[in-house]
Amino acid sequence: MxxxxxxxxxxxxxxxxxxxxxxxGYVLKVNRKKLISEQEEAHLEHLNLTIKELLAEAFSAESDALHIFYMLNHRINYMAWLLDDLIDQVDPRLRSDYKFRLREDHKHKLPDVRNESKVGPLIEGFFLQLTDHIHELIESVENSIDGKIFLFPRKIKPNFNERDYVKNLKELSDKGIAPAKALILLIERLNLYETILGRLKEAYHSISxxxxxxxxxxxxxxxxxxxxxxxxxxxxxxxxxxxxxxxxxxxxxxxxxxxxxxxxxxxxxxxxxxxxxxxxxxxxxxxxxxxxxxxxxxxxxxxxxxxx
Missing domain, CATH: 2.40.10.220 (predicted glycosyltransferase like domains)
Incomplete structure (x- = not known):
């Protein structure tokens, strides 16, 4: 009946x-240029290239620091990959490598560095904040409406700040200390993506x-x-x-x-x-x-x- x-x-x-x-039936999406400028995109490419060159030149292949910094940068790449599609209101699950990238990122574990370095808490905090951003983006993908409407219900959180962990990291970087230089560059790269994510969430705040x-x-x-x-x-x-x-x-x-x-x-x-x-x-x-x-x-x- x-x-x-x-x-x-x-x-x-x-x-x-x-x-x-x-x-x-698609949302009338926000123009990409309102979320990320051409200058910012160029700067992000420059930062990634600079980080790769520094890691290749300043650290030996056996260095634990090299593996940690490489892993962190790789995870930023994954965050950027997800964010790029969501900016364009494209479902990343349509990509052939979506599940592969998801599985690979799940393999990354929190580095055990707290007792070995003064920057250990900073690296842990960096890893956890990056993990939180990635989880949020995946939630938006998995909870989307027909892969066309992406919601961002979480509140915008402050950008990662190294001074919450180490007060003189910038000074150490300026002196040419390689680990400090690598962390400053990684943080700058993450911060820029955090800013772009904040703009994206603000743009779609009314539906989230x-x-x-x-x-x-x-x-x-x-x-x-x-x-x-x-x-x-x-x-x-x-x-x-x-x-x-x-x-x-x-x-x-x-x-x-x-x-x-x-x-x-x-x-x-x-x-x-x-x-x-x-x-x-x-x-x-x-x-x-x-x-x-x-x-x-x-x-x-x-x-x-x-x-x-």
Missing amino acids: ANVRRFFRYDVEVPLYFETVDDK DPETWAVQKINLSAGGFSFLTNQKFENFAHMNVFMQLDDHILVCRGKIVLNKKLKSAEFSYRVAVEFEFLSNEHAQKITLFEQHCELQDAMKMVPDDLLN
Whole structure:
């Protein structure tokens, strides 16, 4: 039997955000140049080349420091690889080497250097912060919507600062001490990618943080929703819809099927959005949410003396 409540509509107030998408259903993404400039890209290439040359010239092949610095730089490369695709709103899982890179990065372990060097805590802190960034990017990939909408719910964290661990690392680097020079270059490279990640998260902050979504009154069903507005929308335009239903976040696509002009003094249009490709799980969550709201409203109508 068909679910008759799929077409039941009920007025609710929910945190809601929606944005227009192009005709292929993709988010209208932020221009790459707003996230990373040509000068920054050139500087990152220069930093990577400089790091490789320093490691090859200043350390012997048997050096433990060489292996640690090479591993850290390799992991920055992995972070950059993930970040580059997310900047372009491309799913890295479509790359043939995605799983291979993921497995290879999992093999890297925290260096055991705390008792052997004054910069040991710095190296550990660097490794852990880099790991945190990589995990966040992988979460965005794995939790994406159809590999097209990438969310960044974590708050922006401060860039890694070597002075939290070693006060004179820059001075040691200026004196030509190779390990200090290598760390300063690695930190500068990481910091720049951290800055770019922060810009990316800021650009998509509105779809990643439900606390920023305005609470709107809508008429909701498992088939779609309607709302009153003074904004004009194009008929059959597509949009991505982000909606919080109690503790659940609903993210789906919709299509405008009604854009009715009103004579109301307060609102100019009633807009209706039909959900597209809504999963059965999400449809059920909407129906249960409506039933819960209906029950709450019904209880408010019951006289207090009948409840006691």
